[in-house]
Amino acid sequence: MRILLAPDSFKEAASAEAIAQAMARGVMYGNPQAECRLLPLSDGGEGLTQALVHATGGTLRDVETVDAIGRPITAQYGFLGNNHASCNLHTAVVELASASGLERVSPADRNALTASTFGTGLLIRAAIDAGADRIVLGLGGSATTDGGTGLARALGFRFLDSAGHDIPLGGGVLADLERIDDSEVPDFVKNVPIVLACDVTNPLTGSEGAAHVFAPQKGATTTQVERLDRGLANLAHAIMQYSGRDIEHTPGSGAAGGTGGGMLGLFNASIRPGIELVLDLAHGRESCAWADVVITGEGSIDSQTPYGKAPSGIAKLAQSQGTPTIAIGGTVTRDSRTIEALNKAGIVATFGIAPGPADLATLIAGTERNVEITCAAIASTLRITAATSPCESA
Structure with missing residues (x-):
């Protein structure tokens, strides 16, 4: 048998x-x-990197980065091996949970307003610097509700307030965002194809959005949930001004604390059900x-x-x-x-x-x-x- x-x-x-x-x-x-x-x-959350590296005979790489609350850690990303359908591309696999995951942070240390995806951005940058010309990014298991702005900041984006100053990391200050500046983002970073592996269809904002559905699991109070939701709505407005993309109600844009929406609005990103992607590769x-x-x-x-x-x-x-x-x-x-x-x-x-x-x-x-x-x-x-x-x- x-x-x-x-x-x-x-x-x-x-x-x-x-x-x-x-x-x-x-x-x-x-x-x-x-x-x-x-x-x-894996359906896009924890284990995505291991699953795809195992299935394709790929390799794992260790990177010094930071967790969702800024503490230094070592996390992994992987490169697919030759045993996959897109062997003409040097594909790296990054899972958001590896650096910015909820399991990285004890309940006592979680901070829903300041938690950031910056560490995941460092993983992606390391993969690009190592020669990746396509990224598979698993969205799942995050400790964050920052709309992916920390990730984008690690890749060169700036998020400015009305005075032209950089706003702090985290979703709690997104309501202060006035303008997105990409003048320091290399073209190859903007243009690298990023496939988002996602197992949810939640929109960015509203009663079914990232803040209301997922932020309470990350330690957010009722008041903080409302603050985070307003911030994500303002991020959607800023992205519309920046790229003309309407990401607020796109299915999956609420994944990983709104990282799905931020990636779709700022990068050359597309979204796929995580399990379908894994089974294909x-x-x-x-x-x-x-x-x-x-x-x-x-x-x-x-x-x-x-x-x-x-x-x-x-x-x-x-x-x-x-x-x-x-x-x-x-x-x-x-x-x-x-x-x-x-x-x-x-x-x-x-x-x-x-x-x-x-x-x-x-x-x-x-x-x-x-x-x-x-x-x-x-x-x-x-x-x-x-x-x-x-x-x-x-």
């Missing part, structure tokens, strides 16, 4: 690569004759056609999973190749509406990995072992089913 192991990361517990390896150990225990292929995934269609069954997973299999998340993305692709998909998760929602949506996406069965009642810290610590045990049981069941099916016994 050929089994494709294609999970996303289990957030705050294990990377997609680690989960895929744990799946493989479990499958081999449950069915030593099974043939496994590992395809760690990682030859997902061929892998699904090869497999007899796909096992995928993420931290929580819930009502959001069927809509742009990695498990539904791989399941839909597998379904188009006639291959069924099984999903596992740290938690699994089993209301009828969610089950129906998962089935429609091609996920034929779901399994929770929790072995029984336990506190969250214990469950997180045991994630990889619990993945192994669950996949061993799945593989054993698939082996028994195949051995006793009419076509096998005929």
Whole structure:
């Protein structure tokens, strides 16, 4: 039996690569004759760089940069290898979460008004200086609501107030923005193609926008949410004056604290669903056609999973190749509406990995072992089913 192991990361517990390896150990225990292929995934957030570098035989690079609150850190970006569809381009992969991610900053240190994407801009600049002529930027997991202005500032843009002074970093001061100056931005930086990998369709502003939906997760109070939303609206106005681009209501412009909108308004950027991009570059269609069954997973299999998340993305692709998909998760929602949506996406069965009642810290610590045990049981069941099916016994 050929089994494709294609999970996303289990957030705050294990990377997609680690989960895929744990799946493989479990499958081999449950069915030593099974043939496994590992395809760690990302929908644009944490793990995008690792997933694409793994899939294409690329390389990782370390860069000295800063986190969302300005502390020095070392973060990574990657270059795709020759095993991808755009081998004529030197493509770098940067995930915003690597430098400017929420998991980089403890809850006590988070500051929704001053958090900045500047460190991600330093990663992109390092990639361009190293020869990148295309950037894939994963939008997800950010600690920021600055509309991507910190990132743009690291690449040479200036954001000026009415007196012509640079406004401070962070989304809390965007309401003071009067004018955008690109006189210090090299043309090759302005023109390099940037593909934004995104798993949300939220607009920049309003009740479904970056501030109202995502900023509370980053420590923003109700008053701060309103301030950030006003700032992003003013940024949209300034971008309209600068480039003539109306980014305020564009789907995906609210991703990563409005970084999606800032990139679309200031750079040669386009946006794509993250999981579609990953599956294209990682030859997902061929892998699904090869497999007899796909096992995928993420931290929580819930009502959001069927809509742009990695498990539904791989399941839909597998379904188009006639291959069924099984999903596992740290938690699994089993209301009828969610089950129906998962089935429609091609996920034929779901399994929770929790072995029984336990506190969250214990469950997180045991994630990889619990993945192994669950996949061993799945593989054993698939082996028994195949051995006793009419076509096998005929």
